[in-house]
Amino acid sequence: MSQAKFVAGIYAPTKYLYAFKDNLADADREMLSTCTAFILSKTEIITNAHCVAGAPYIYVVVGTKAALEKNLIKVEKEHIAYHPYYSHLIVGAFDIAKVTLKTPLEFSDTVGSIKLVDKDYKLNDPSEVVTAYGYGVLNNIEPMILRRCDANYISDVDRVGAFNPRQTLYFTTGEATNDGKIITPGDSGGPVVSKTNGKIVGIAVGINGATVDRGMFLPITSFLGFIHDPKSVKPLPPSLTPNEAKFLADISVPGKFLTATKEAFANTEEHVRIRSNAIILSETEILTCAHNVHGAPYVYIIVNKLSRNPTKIKVTEDQIEIHEKYSFPGFAFDVAKITLKERLEFNDNVGSIDLVDKDYKLNDPSEIVSVYGDMILDRTARTRRFDTKYLDGAICKSELGDRFDANLLMCYTLDESMGTPCAFGGPMVSKKNNKLVGMTIDRFPDEPVIFQPIAPLLDWIRKPRVGRNQRRRI
Structure with a gap:
């Protein structure tokens, strides 16, 4: 001894x-x-x-x-x-x-x-x-x-x-x-x-x-x-309650079909799925990243995701519209709209969020926004919210180079104590007016998080859905 x-x-x-x-x-x-x-x-x-x-x-x-x-x-x-x-x-x-x-x-x-x-x-x-x-x-x-x-x-x-x-x-x-x-x-x-x-x-x-x-x-x-x-050591931020994230949904997609992951998941079964975030705009409209759904013949929408009784809805390819300017891989115009055939039933745990106006400018470096989504800190994904400030486009450009178009995208710094985004498509909400101002797109290690401002996309988001035969295929 x-x-x-x-x-x-x-x-x-x-x-x-x-x-x-x-x-x-x-x-x-x-x-x-x-x-x-x-x-x-x-x-x-x-x-x-x-x-x-x-x-x-x-x-x-x-x-x-x-x-x-x-x-x-x-x-x-x-x-x-x-x-x-x-x-x-x-x-x-x-x-x-x-x-x-x-x-x-x-x-x-x-x-x-x-x-x-x-x-x-x-x-x-x-x-x-x-x-x-x-x-x-x-x-x-x-x-x-x-x-x-x-x-x-x-x-x-x-x-x-x-x-x-x-x-x-x-x-x-x-x-x-x-x-x-x-x-x-x-x-x-x-x-x-x-x-x-x-x-x-x-x-x-x-x-x-x-x-x-x-x-x-x-x-x-x-x-x-x-x-x-x-x-x-600061404790982990608690997961959100169902009511706090009632406008947040999940997208579940078989990895073997998704353009972004099909090579890695080519030999897997259909039940092996990629989970991403989405936003409820109305009883029939869901917004998410294009790369979350691109290439999939069907996806599942999960609403009321934080409760013990989430609702899962299967959506087929003809209900998914991808922005015509989106190209994989890429960050600009990385947006898709899903139209449900049956209306969601709104309640205390399921609801929508309002969009900012078309002339809204997120150009005040002191403005605080809340980012919602699934984050990993302790190797498990938990749904969290954290407040942050957006970064000036020139800063993002210097950090991200040619991958970042300052005319179409913005970025924000990541508070590492809150975790690392693992599911993109989550909402960014203004603390000033409580409206949707952006959507998280992507992030690489040790770099700012890229998000898509909502104001420049309002015309596309609000336009009637394009029919299946008119959809542009990438």
């Missing part, structure tokens, strides 16, 4: 944990799950969120080679903080928690702390060796004995899956003492220590399901703010 005096164990009543309660709802309330943790100071313990989230209390054990249920330190839930972006439905993401002890630990030859790497530390050398510690079970057979495993981290090029490197990294077995396994049950929350400087570089969270010989860990530099002060 003198070699690993900074390693602690975590016990929690399994039936209460968010990560397990659905499967173990009928379990004995005293049945405890075991995880690993590390000691940051005499009163601070760091572990995985999935090891503690939902538990009314947990136990901490220190200074022991075997994670035995003795000399336990009980900690009530008010002294447990887990990352506000954590979701038990998403493996690995923001899976970190901080436990604060009321009574300080007594440090000794077998109980002590370990330091964290600095915020500017870069784990970018594939030859660098790290050591993972944990109370893992081998071959599902107890007892849970503290072990360590030396490993190499995997570079960006070799990383499997589409994980955000700021949230999740991988390491792979080097010299393993875990019977050839790098992560086993009970190792969750264990420290990953640099062999170079002896400091914490990560927290083990599990294995990559695609390659069982690869462990996943959270890079500590991404979570220093939370570790030092959990309250400093």
Whole structure:
């Protein structure tokens, strides 16, 4: 233990944990799950969120080679903080928690702390060796004995899956003492220590399901703010209520037909669909991006999308009109109108939004607009609203180059704390008059979000629908 005096164990009543309660709802309330943790100071313990989230209390054990249920330190839930972006439905993401002890630990030859790497530390050398510690079970057979495993981290090029490197990294077995396994049950929350400087570089969270010989860990530099002060992390903005987003709809399209995605989804089934946003203009009119529907023989419109009883309406190609000047790929005139055969029934959760006048100019840099739509922040899409200011066309042009036509389009800055747009076609609403002034079109990483102003399109939006035989096909 003198070699690993900074390693602690975590016990929690399994039936209460968010990560397990659905499967173990009928379990004995005293049945405890075991995880690993590390000691940051005499009163601070760091572990995985999935090891503690939902538990009314947990136990901490220190200074022991075997994670035995003795000399336990009980900690009530008010002294447990887990990352506000954590979701038990998403493996690995923001899976970190901080436990604060009321009574300080007594440090000794077998109980002590370990330091964290600095915020500017870069784990970018594939030859660098790290050591993972944990109370893992081998071959599902107890007892849970503290072990360590030396490993190499995997570079960006070799990383499997589409994980955000700021949230999740991988390491792979080097010299393993875990019977050839790098992560086993009970190792969750264990420290990953640099062999170079002896400091914490990560927290083990599990294995990559695609390659069982690869462990996943959270890079500590991404979570220093939370570790030092959990309250400093702003909670996720709540999802909108059905009433707040009653003019927001969804478009669901088989990816294999959609022009924008058909190459990537060519071998998929029709039930594999792309989800986008749309806007309700009236009981029979839906507005969305052209690229959300272009090429599809049919689409589904989902209204009352945030309630428990959303309405899904199938729409065929003859009900979809795409702007005659739209061309894929492209941003200008990326607009489509869908005409429903049956009128929507408006209520508290389903309604329309008014359009701005034709002479409306969004040219005041101080004017605030609200952007609605599906956003990703914690790897799950949630319907949110955030306020922003539009950017001058010259700024957008300098950022986006020839892809951006300042005479036809505008853009706005993205507040990264609100998430990243994942479904385009959402409304942009003026805070001044509560009318629709624009529609989100597209965004590339680290660039402004492009939107289509509504005023220049009013004549096209309001004109009678063109018959199927007169439609211009792209």
